[in-house]
Amino acid sequence: MKLYWSPRSPFVRKVMVCAHELGIADRIEKQYTLVSLRQINAQMLLVNPVGRIPALVTDDGTVLYDSVVICEYLDATYGDGTLFPRDGARRWDALRRHALADALLETLVLWRDETSRPPEQQSHEIHAAFERKVSSALGAAEQEAERLGESAPDIGDLTLGVALGYLDFRYAALGWRDEHPRLAHAYARFGLRPSMQDTTPHDEQA
Numbered sequence: 681m682k683l684y685w686s687p688r689s690p691f692v693r694k695v696m697v698c699a700h701e702l703g704i705a706d707r708i709e710k711q712y713t714l715v716s717l718r719q720i721n722a723q724m725l726l727v728n729p730v731g732r733i734p735a736l737v738t739d740d741g742t743v744l745y746d747s748v749v750i751c752e753y754l755d756a757t758y759g760d761g762t763l764f765p766r767d768g769a770r771r772w773d774a775l776r777r778h779a780l781a782d783a784l785l786e787t788l789v790l791w792r793d794e795t796s797r798p799p800e801q802q803s804h805e806i807h808a809a810f811e812r813k814v815s816s817a818l819g820a821a822e823q824e825a826e827r828l829g830e831s832a833p834d835i836g837d838l839t840l841g842v843a844l845g846y847l848d849f850r851y852a853a854l855g856w857r858d859e860h861p862r863l864a865h866a867y868a869r870f871g872l873r874p875s876m877q878d879t880t881p882h883d884e885q886a
Contacts, residue, residue, distance in 0.1 A: 682737040683750075684727060685710040686884070690785050690846040691747040692734045693879050697838050698751045700875035702759045708736075714884075717793050748782065751835060763835045770834075777827070777836025784817040784843045792850055818860050828866035833873075841870050849881045 685692050699705040713733050715721045721731050728735040728745045735745040736753070744750050755763040765771045791810035794802060821840055828837055844867045847856050857864035870876065 681707055681739055682709045682711055684713040684724065684733045684735045686713060686715070686733060687882050688849075688884070689733055690789070690842050690849075690881065693845070693881055694747045694785075694839055694842045695734045695736070695750050695754070696879045697842060697875045698754055698763055698835070700878055701833070701838065701873075702754055702762065704754065704758050705878070712884075717790075748778070748835075755835070762832070763838065765834060774834040774836045777824070777834075778839050780817060780820060781836060781839035781843045784814065784821075785839070785846060787813050787817070788843070788846055788850065814854075815859070818856055818863065822860040822863045825860075825862035825866045828863070828870045833870075837870070838875075841867065841873075841876060845871065845876065845881065 683692070683695060685696075696705060696708075699708055713721065713724055715724055715731060715733055724733070724735075725731045727737075727743060732746065734747055734750055735743060736750045737743050738753070744753055752764050755761065763774075765774050787810060791807075791814070794806055794810065828840060830837060833841075844856075844863070847854065
C-alpha cells in the first residue's frame, strides 16, 4: 500500500496511528506530499480530486480518501472491527467520539490557516469563534476523559489523541491542560503508546 503523507498533517497521523495499532505500519509505503489550503498540488489532484491528503492506494490499486475512510478500510481489512466496533451501542459511541475529535482537528487546521494570513487580513471575531469552538470541544472530551485510558482504544480514542497532539504541536501557547486536568492526565498516559510515539508530528525542515 502507498500513503500520500506529510509529517505535519494530523489527518495523516490519524491513519498512521491506526496502522501502528493494527500492526501493519510496515506494510505502508509513505509518499511525501506537500499540500495546502491556499495552493494547488496538480499531481495530487490526479490522486484525490480535491487535492488533499491522506490518500491511500491499496494493494489492488484502489484509491481511498479521506482519513476516516482509510482508517475504516484498514480496520475492516486487518483489524476485524478492532477500531470501528460492530456492535450497535459501542459502534455509535465510538463514531460519536470520533466525530467530536475529527471536528476539533478540522477547526484547529482552519484556525491555523487564519493565523497564517497577514495580520491586517485577520479577523478578531473569527479568532474568537475558533477559540470558543476548541474550548467547547475540549470541555466535552473532558467529561469522558477516562475513555482515553482504555487498553484497547477505538477510532474515537485514537482521533482524540491525535487532536491533543496537534494542540501541543501547533497551539502550545493555549495551555489546554490548565482547564482540562482530567483530559491532560489521560493523555499523559495515552501519549506513551508506541503508535503515538512513532508518529510524532514535525515540520519538514526539522
